[in-house]
Amino acid sequence: MRREKGNAFFIHTFGCQMNLADSGIITALLQQEGYVVADSDATAGIILLNTCAVRENAVDRVGHLLQHLHGQKKRNKHLIIGVVGCIPQHQREELFARYPAIDFLAGPDTYRTLPELIAQAQRGGKGATLAFNTAETYDGIEPVRQSAISAFVPVMRGCNNMCAYCVVPFTRGRERSQPFDSVVREVQNLAASGYREITLLGQNVNSYYDDRAVCDFAALLDAVSREAPQARIRFTTSHPKDISESLVRTIASRPNICNHIHLPVQSGSSRMLGMMNRGHTIEEYREKIALIRSLIPDVTLSTDIIAGFCGELEDDHKASLKLLSDVRFDAAYMFYYSTREGTLAAKTLEDDVPEAVKKRRLQEIIDLQNSISAELFCEAIGSVVEVLAESESRRSSAQLMGRTAGNRAVVFDRERYQPGDLLDVLVTGATSATLIGRLMHSGTHLSVNMR
Ligand code: 5AD
Numbered sequence: 510m511r512r513e514k515g516n517a518f519f520i521h522t523f524g525c526q527m528n529l530a531d532s533g534i535i536t537a538l539l540q541q542e543g544y545v546v547a548d549s550d551a552t553a554g555i556i557l558l559n560t561c562a563v564r565e566n567a568v569d570r571v572g573h574l575l576q577h578l579h580g581q582k583k584r585n586k587h588l589i590i591g592v593v594g595c596i597p598q599h600q601r602e603e604l605f606a607r608y609p610a611i612d613f614l615a616g617p618d619t620y621r622t623l624p625e626l627i628a629q630a631q632r633g634g635k636g637a638t639l640a641f642n643t644a645e646t647y648d649g650i651e652p653v654r655q656s657a658i659s660a661f662v663p664v665m666r667g668c669n670n671m672c673a674y675c676v677v678p679f680t681r682g683r684e685r686s687q688p689f690d691s692v693v694r695e696v697q698n699l700a701a702s703g704y705r706e707i708t709l710l711g712q713n714v715n716s717y718y719d720d721r722a723v724c725d726f727a728a729l730l731d732a733v734s735r736e737a738p739q740a741r742i743r744f745t746t747s748h749p750k751d752i753s754e755s756l757v758r759t760i761a762s763r764p765n766i767c768n769h770i771h772l773p774v775q776s777g778s779s780r781m782l783g784m785m786n787r788g789h790t791i792e793e794y795r796e797k798i799a800l801i802r803s804l805i806p807d808v809t810l811s812t813d814i815i816a817g818f819c820g821e822l823e824d825d826h827k828a829s830l831k832l833l834s835d836v837r838f839d840a841a842y843m844f845y846y847s848t849r850e851g852t853l854a855a856k857t858l859e860d861d862v863p864e865a866v867k868k869r870r871l872q873e874i875i876d877l878q879n880s881i882s883a884e885l886f887c888e889a890i891g892s893v894v895e896v897l898a899e900s901e902s903r904r905s906s907a908q909l910m911g912r913t914a915g916n917r918a919v920v921f922d923r924e925r926y927q928p929g930d931l932l933d934v935l936v937t938g939a940t941s942a943t944l945i946g947r948l949m950h951s952g953t954h955l956s957v958n959m960r
C-alpha cells in the first residue's frame with residue numbers, strides 16, 4: 510500500500526452522469542493499484558480532471574480550473590495533474606501546449622492505462638493515451654460509488670448517431686454494450702447491498718444490444734427491474750427515433766420502473782431537426798409523446814433543447830416555443846448552440862445566428878419552460894407523492910431532499926427519517942424546480958409502489 514500524499518488522488522468530475530460513473534471506475538482502477546482517495550485537491554498528490562467537451566462553457570470551466578492548478582503546481586512541483594475524459598479525446602496533445610501544468614491525458618477508453626501514466630509522470634515524463642477501443646466496456650471493474658442509496662450502471666458506451674452539433678461520437682467513439690450477464694450481476698449486488706435507486710446509463714440506451722443473450726434494452730430493463738424489486742429503476746438517455754413501443758410497454762408494466770422519460774427534442778422545427786441530422790420530424794416526435802402518454806398516463810417527461818443552431822430562423826424558434834407549450838415538459842435542459850470542432854455542423858454549416866440572438870432565444874425558452882414547470886408543480890399541491898429521500902436539504906439539516914418517481918425534487922421536514930427512506934409526502938407548496946411537502950406519517954414503505 511502506498512499511503513504517502515504523493516499517492517493520494519482527487520478527481521474533479523465535469524459533465525454528464527456517464528462521467529460521474531466513469532470517475533467511480535477510475536477510482537476503482539487506481540485503488541486496485543494502491544492509490545488512495547484524498548479528501549480534497551489540497552491534500553492530493555495527483556489531481557485528475559474528468560472532463561466534458563459537449564459545450565463551450567463546459568470546456569471553459571476546465572480551462573479556469575487548470576489555470577488555478579498551475580499556481581498550485583508552482584508551489585508544489587511534485588503535484589501531478591491528469592486531464593481525462595472527453596476534452597483530451599477531442600483536443601488531444603495540443604492541450605499540453607496550452608496548459609503546461611498537465612502531466613498526462615487519457616480518453617474515455619483508456620482508463621486502464623492511468624496507473625502507468627501516473628508512474629511515468631512521477632518519473633518526470635508526460636504521456637497521453639487517446640486510442641479508441643470499442644471492446645472496452647470496463648467489464649469486471651466494480652466502480653467505487655459515492656452514494657449508498659443511488660447507483661449509476663453504464664450499460665452501453667459511445668454513440669453511432671451523427672447529430673450535426675454533437676461532439677460525443679468523436680469523444681466517446683462507437684457504441685458498445687455491456688454484456689447482459691454483467692449488468693444483471695451488478696444489479697443483483699446493488700440490490701443485495703440495499704440500493705434504493707438504480708439508473709441505467711448510456712449515450713443512447715435504446716441502442717443497447719447483447720448479441721449473445723439476444724437482449725435489447727426493453728428486455729434488459731425488464732430483467733433489471735425484476736432483479737431489484739425494492740429499488741426504483743431509471744434510465745437515460747433515450748433517442749426519440751429509437752424509443753420503441755415495447756420499451757414504453759415495459760415501463761408501463763413494471764411497477765418499480767419510474768414513470769419518467771427524458772427524451773431530448775433539440776428543436777421544435779422539422780427543418781432544424783433535418784439540419785441537425787436527428788433522423789425524425791417534429792410530427793414523429795409528437796406521435797412518440799402521444800404513444801407514451803397513452804400507455805403511461807401519469808408519466809413525466811423532460812427534454813433537452815438547443816437555441817440558435819445554424820440557420821435557425823425566428824419561425825423555427827417559435828416552433829420550439831410552441832412545442833414546449835404543447836407538450837408541457839416537467840423540466841428541460843436548455844442550451845444555446847456552440848460550435849464544436851470536428852462535428853458535421855462545424856464542417857458543413859455556418860454558425861450564423863448572432864450570439865445576442867441565441868441568448869435572447871434561449872432566455873425566451875427558459876422563461877416559458879420555467880412558467881410551465883411552475884404551473885405543473887402548483888397543480889401537484891394537495892396531492893400525496895411517494896418520495897425517496899436522497900440527502901439533507903441544502904438549506905437545513907432538519908430537512909430532507911428527495912424525489913418523486915417522476916423525478917420532481919421535494920423538500921420536507923425530516924422528523925426521524927434518513928436518506929434512503931421511502932416516504933409519503935403531502936405537497937403543500939411549489940416553486941418551478943422544487944415541491945415543498947409535509948410527511949404523511951404512514952412511515953416508510955416496504956414495497957416500492959410508484960407515486
Ligand atoms: N451546443 C449546445 N448544446 C449542445 N448539446 C450537445 N451539443 C451541443 C452544442 N454543440 C446539448 C444537447 C444534448 C445535451 C447533452 O447537450 O441538447 O442533448
Ligand code: SF4
Pocket residue numbers: 523524525526527528560561562563594595676677680681
Ligand atoms: Fe460531456 Fe458528452 Fe462527454 Fe458526457 S459524453 S462528458 S455530455 S461530451
